[in-house]
Amino acid sequence: MKLSNQYPTLSGKTVFITGGATGIGACLVEAFLQQGAKVAFVDILDNESNQLVDYINKQYIDPELKFYHCDLVDIPALQAVIAQVEVDLGPIGVLINNAACDERHKIEQLTPEYWDRCINTNLKHYFFAAQAVRVQMCKLGGGSIINLGSMSWHNCQGGMAGYTAAKAGVMGLTRGLVADLGKDHIRINTLTPGWVMTKRQLTHWVDRNTAKYIEDNQCIKDYVMPEDIAAMALFLASDDSKLCTAQNFIVDGGWI
Numbered sequence: 001m002k003l004s005n006q007y008p009t010l011s012g013k014t015v016f017i018t019g020g021a022t023g024i025g026a027c028l029v030e031a032f033l034q035q036g037a038k039v040a041f042v043d044i045l046d047n048e049s050n051q052l053v054d055y056i057n058k059q060y061i062d063p064e065l066k067f068y069h070c071d072l073v074d075i076p077a078l079q080a081v082i083a084q085v086e087v088d089l090g091p092i093g094v095l096i097n098n099a100a101c102d103e104r105h106k107i108e109q110l111t112p113e114y115w116d117r118c119i120n121t122n123l124k125h126y127f128f129a130a131q132a133v134r135v136q137m138c139k140l141g142g143g144s145i146i147n148l149g150s151m152s153w154h155n156c157q158g159g160m161a162g163y164t165a166a167k168a169g170v171m172g173l174t175r176g177l178v179a180d181l182g183k184d185h186i187r188i189n190t191l192t193p194g195w196v197m198t199k200r201q202l203t204h205w206v207d208r209n210t211a212k213y214i215e216d217n218q219c220i221k222d223y224v225m226p227e228d229i230a231a232m233a234l235f236l237a238s239d240d241s242k243l244c245t246a247q248n249f250i251v252d253g254g255w256i
């Protein structure tokens with residue numbers, strides 16, 4: 001994977017990515033390392049995380065990459081990791097709230113406990129990560145927070161009301177924080193992917209009807225790939241987007 005743009009302001013910056021072991025997160029890890037950034041990521045999948053670290057170490061010369069095991073529903077654990085990242089790699093200048101779980105669930109099967117799990121897995125840690133990096137970003141004179149949203153709720157997609165409600169909340173969270181953090185030159189944007197062909201999507205939901213579905217719904221008939229999302233994330237993390245905040249940037253091939 002190689003993206004064409006180079007952003008000099010990302011070189012040497014500490015970037016913290018949640019859910020970096022697989023899918024879009026793994027692509028973000030590699031994309032930021034290619035910019036010369038120092039990258040820390042958290043995940044619950046130890047095997048996949050270690051495999052990614054091995055791959056990066058073979059592929060690049062002296063990459064500054066650190067993996068920390070962290071279940072993001074455990075907020076004190078997340079706060080401890082964020083404090084440790086500052087010790088290991090320096091103050092965090094870019095936060096990418098990416099981790100989520102798009103498990104399907106039927107309305108009649110939703111329990112109060114499962115509902116809380118949806119919110120805790122897909123929304124709660126976004127706020128607490130932003131809260132924890134704020135003090136580190138202030139030391140740098142500012143920073144960029146990118147919250148991964150989803151087109152699912154815009155498109156009235158059914159079959160996962162807990163997930164879609166949390167993802168709608170992501171956009172509310174972005175806009176609820178921008179004024180307060182803007183005073184510290186911290187920018188926050190939502191980055192909303194369309195249907196991205198990650199390994200998980202390919203394994204669980206992409207089938208022989210997918211090409212026709214995309215043909216019918218996307219203005220540009222190509223598959224959206226993780227690197228298309230990473231390309232936007234690089235721009236939003238870099239100083240080239242220094243006056244972009246409070247916005248929702250959609251990368252979905254024009255879903256109609």
Ligand SMILES: NC(=O)c1ccc[n+]([C@@H]2O[C@H](COP(=O)([O-])OP(=O)(O)OC[C@H]3O[C@@H](n4cnc5c(N)ncnc54)[C@H](O)[C@@H]3O)[C@@H](O)[C@H]2O)c1
Nearest residue numbers: 019022023024043044071072098099100148150195196200
């Ligand atoms: N792939 C798509 O089509 C698509 C579409 C719309 C939005 N998105 C959004 O993009 C982001 C990335 O999606 P993806 O498709 O790469 O997802 P994915 O499921 O492939 O990867 C998510 C990563 O987050 C990790 N994770 C989940 N729960 C965690 C927890 N409690 N603690 C720590 N790590 C945890 C997983 O282990 C995994 O590595 C998500 O926010 C998702 O909602 C993806």
